[in-house]
Amino acid sequence: MTTKARPDRAQQLLLRGFLKRESKPAALALKFSIALGTFNALLMIAGAYLLAKIVHVVMFDTAGLSEVSDLLWALGGIALARGIFLALSQRLSAHAARNIKSSMRANLLEKITRLGPRFTDQKGHGAMLNTLHDGVEALHDYYANYLPSVAYSALIPLAILVVIFPTDWQAGLIFLFTAPLIPFFMILVGHKAEQLNQARWQQLAVLGNYFFDRVRGLTQLKLFNATKRELIQIAKISDDFRHATLSVLKIAFLSSFALEFLATISVALVAVIIGFRLFFGTLDFATGFVVLLLAPEFYLPLRKLGNHYHARLEGISAAGDMLEILQTPESASPEPKNTAPSGFTSLTSKSEIRLKKLTFTYPDSNEGLHEVSLSLPATGMVAFVGASGAGKSTLFDCLLGFHPQVISHVNVNNLPLSEGDIPSWQQGIAWIPQQPTLFYTTIKENILLAKPDATMDEVKRAAQLAGALDFIELLPNGFDTLLGEQGEGVSGGQKQRIALARAFLKQAPILMLDEPTAHLDSATELSVQNAINEYAHSHLVLVIAHRLNTLKKASNIVLLDNGRIVQQGDYQSLSQQAGPFKALLTSDMHEVENA
């Protein structure tokens, strides 16, 4: 995503607070998992005492198997219970992490949808994909491993200290003074690792965007003979990423090594002191053995915390990107009110739509729309024309509610869109761009997207209206034909017709199209055009027109130039009067028509 400096302390706190808040839906499961893990550790302590006792009575009291069989059974029971608790604890924390991830993905997707496609364009699709996939996945280890290990690193050593001090206070003192060395060193190394990990995430975002773009434009790259050049560039960016990853790994290995070393030295120190005390007879065997058994267990949670520390780095770095998305302001306009009258939320064919002095400019630019006022009828076809860059797509985006700062200038039945619920407004619109989006699923599922509970007859009827039924039925698998990504497997015109069938199935009060017949042969064009004309009898059809035939059928033509409406009227009157429309007709449109 965007480049950021290493999060400062305040930012760190903010991100940790955010990660904590997001864990709320699974907080109970996480707590339960930690409780089970801690209980498992208590059983481990009991087991150590039991084992020390068994070894003591066998070695020093020369007890036989029958005398210790009860103790052995108890030890076996503890081992079994520990196995069960451990498995349950791990399953629960993994389950909690999965829940948090899916709720995070849902929140992000919902927010991205509300922010609209321009936001995704700005941030880059690759970076967005990284955040939604790798970023959210990075949270798994944070919640499933790092968070529980933070709790264990405090609870388990504390529990061991509580039992060790009354047993052997000298060993307790060694534990107490050596334990803080591990977290201290971890924090010391952690700062540097954090910095490097942030840089790595930034590289990953750049790489994601670059790959996504280049893979999408592979054909163009080949045609421009630029594949080799791009491969060199990709190799360079990959190399930067490799360097960033290696730097993080170096620090991670170094810190792991140092933590293991510290833990081993501490255990060895305890062992040597116990050895001397046993040798000089100042300590009994059972106590010494218990301390020796518990020494590695005392440092284990701290070592594990060190091992999971990278999960913390990954989680916090990824959370930065997520928080940035979730905190992006959606609107400069007032919050939508939930009390929108039904006339607004359930758009009917009687609705009247007005744009009132709508001015929208893109950030840091004067391009966009200027003082656009327009009245749209409830039914009929309105065509929008204008040279490239005149503002047609921007006007459609404003109508679709993608630019929240201007929704107060779009009125439906005298109510500004800002007073209502944008998702409900968008529900009432079917939008087919020049390159409609089809998904990696069957043709039937692609059409059903508009109305999941539609019957097969309805799907067929919509396909027929869109001029798609014939070619679909000729396919070996008919409606069950699996389309590739971006509708791969059918032609451009067929994609258009599938998208049109989807729109017809939706029966949305407003159908917005970017020249639907551009890819079609003349026979199909005629049938699709007729279907759209028919649809316009009872619905509002807004079309960005590139063809003369479309213009002739429109009840109103709106001509845009430099973000302003410069002329409007029906084809008959506009084509007869001298003006920009006539000029456009004799140049661009005529060319297209003759093409």
Ligand SMILES: Nc1ncnc2c1ncn2[C@@H]1O[C@H](COP(=O)(O)OP(=O)(O)OP(=O)(O)O)[C@@H](O)[C@H]1O
């Ligand atoms: N994301 C953006 N950031 C900045 N300026 C933009 C952005 N999108 C469009 N513009 C500018 O806004 C103006 C209107 O663009 P718009 O895409 O609405 O035109 P259009 O009439 O749909 O063009 P075309 O027929 O080529 O699709 C243009 O000058 C364009 O350069």
